Amino acid sequence: MPVPLADRRLRAAIFILLMLSIALLVWQHLGLNRVLRLDGESTYQITALSDRDEGGASVATLQRQGQRLLFDCKLKPDYEWPYCELRVSFSNDPHQGIDFSRFSHIALKVSASGTGAQRLRLFLRDFDIGSAKADDPLTWRLNELQFEPRADGSEIKVPMRAFNVASWWLNNNNIPIERAAVEMQNVPMLLLDTAGVREKADLQFKIDYIEFRGKWVSAGEMALFIVALWLCAAITYLAHWQLRMRSTLAHSREREAELQELNAALMLENAKIGEKAKRDPLTGALNRAGIRDALLDEAARALDEERPLAVIFCDIDHFKRVNDEHGHAMGDTVLQQFSALLRKRIRQRDYLVRWGGEEFVLLCPDTSLEHAGQLAQSLRYSTEANTWPTGQTMTASFGVTTLATEPLATFLERADRALYEAKHRGRNTVVTLPPPV
Numbered sequence: 001m002p003v004p005l006a007d008r009r010l011r012a013a014i015f016i017l018l019m020l021s022i023a024l025l026v027w028q029h030l031g032l033n034r035v036l037r038l039d040g041e042s043t044y045q046i047t048a049l050s051d052r053d054e055g056g057a058s059v060a061t062l063q064r065q066g067q068r069l070l071f072d073c074k075l076k077p078d079y080e081w082p083y084c085e086l087r088v089s090f091s092n093d094p095h096q097g098i099d100f101s102r103f104s105h106i107a108l109k110v111s112a113s114g115t116g117a118q119r120l121r122l123f124l125r126d127f128d129i130g131s132a133k134a135d136d137p138l139t140w141r142l143n144e145l146q147f148e149p150r151a152d153g154s155e156i157k158v159p160m161r162a163f164n165v166a167s168w169w170l171n172n173n174n175i176p177i178e179r180a181a182v183e184m185q186n187v188p189m190l191l192l193d194t195a196g197v198r199e200k201a202d203l204q205f206k207i208d209y210i211e212f213r214g215k216w217v218s219a220g221e222m223a224l225f226i227v228a229l230w231l232c233a234a235i236t237y238l239a240h241w242q243l244r245m246r247s248t249l250a251h252s253r254e255r256e257a258e259l260q261e262l263n264a265a266l267m268l269e270n271a272k273i274g275e276k277a278k279r280d281p282l283t284g285a286l287n288r289a290g291i292r293d294a295l296l297d298e299a300a301r302a303l304d305e306e307r308p309l310a311v312i313f314c315d316i317d318h319f320k321r322v323n324d325e326h327g328h329a330m331g332d333t334v335l336q337q338f339s340a341l342l343r344k345r346i347r348q349r350d351y352l353v354r355w356g357g358e359e360f361v362l363l364c365p366d367t368s369l370e371h372a373g374q375l376a377q378s379l380r381y382s383t384e385a386n387t388w389p390t391g392q393t394m395t396a397s398f399g400v401t402t403l404a405t406e407p408l409a410t411f412l413e414r415a416d417r418a419l420y421e422a423k424h425r426g427r428n429t430v431v432t433l434p435p436p437v
């Protein structure tokens, strides 16, 4: 069975959407990578600091060796909190920090050598526009990650959720518990510090890179986008389907109206044709087929309701002569005029039938034999008195009877017999034959 065009289009659209969804998921998984790398070639401002600025004696130095950063620290416990520190400044304006919440992992390729504790602390200082002070970095949120470089200097990969907020910073700044979580949407500064141990140390750190890794679009965001895509496609399809249904409905209604119109016209035409088939084209009177049903109905009603039903057979006398002397066309005209004369003198509910040739029949419901005879006499007189196009006087003969409880053929034959009798009596005569008692 052939698949409809609309179904094929729907299948094609679903297939394309499916392929697009898979492609987007694969793209999100394999591509769309977002990386922030700190190494010897970074353009960010990187400086080495130590407690010397605050009265201590520790010495921190930084060298760039190709892609590598060499961070040396001679830690002296003279100061209360001795430290060496690498400071990376992403922006001079704390309002213009970097959004680190978009990264999912941090990768550290750092090796350490020398004597003393090798533990390091990485801080992402987040500047909260609402609560932090631009001129006091101690008010910038201290997101902290402690780690110890691996002996072989291999990469350490940690999820960003491993960061936490330094508890002493929370205490010092009276941060309420609701706001104690890690926040790193606006980080203008990164710090790499020694672990805060108060002992002498001579350390050398080789930093190949500190790399933050993430995706421009997260898997969740991509899934949401794909769901939205399917929803939009479904809504578009439904809207389109509804429009199509409406137009199909309108079209079929139009078509139905057209067909109804055509049907009505055909019925009218049929009625006209049916009516024509029941009438004599020359005189417009009913023909034998035209009177058949009415005769049966009227006869049945007359017998049921015991009402009289009369029939008058009329025949123009010597009509043949009209044709012979004046031509067939004149004969037709005379027939038309005779028919019109009869019609004019009968009631609306009487029937005028051209029985054949120059012979006509009048069927008169609710008419007694006496009244039918009187009508026939009046028609006979009118025919004789009429002025005919032949210029000659014309007469007609009439046979009259009424219906008894008998076959219709007997009823009509009696009327015909009465007409024959009228002709026999010399024409221009009315003969009335009562039905048998």
Ligand SMILES: Nc1nc2c(ncn2[C@@H]2O[C@H](COP(=O)(O)OP(=O)(O)OP(=O)(O)O)[C@@H](O)[C@H]2O)c(=O)[nH]1
Pocket: 282, 315, 316, 317, 318, 319, 320, 321, 323, 327, 328, 329, 330, 331, 332, 335, 356, 357, 358, 423, 427
């Ligand atoms: N012009 C014309 N003549 C017709 C038509 N139908 C029948 N006739 C003629 O009517 C004539 C009837 O003749 P007859 O049956 O001999 O009767 P008649 O001459 O009227 O004589 P009676 O009836 O005995 O008085 C015939 O000549 C038919 O040709 C018609 O439609 N038009």
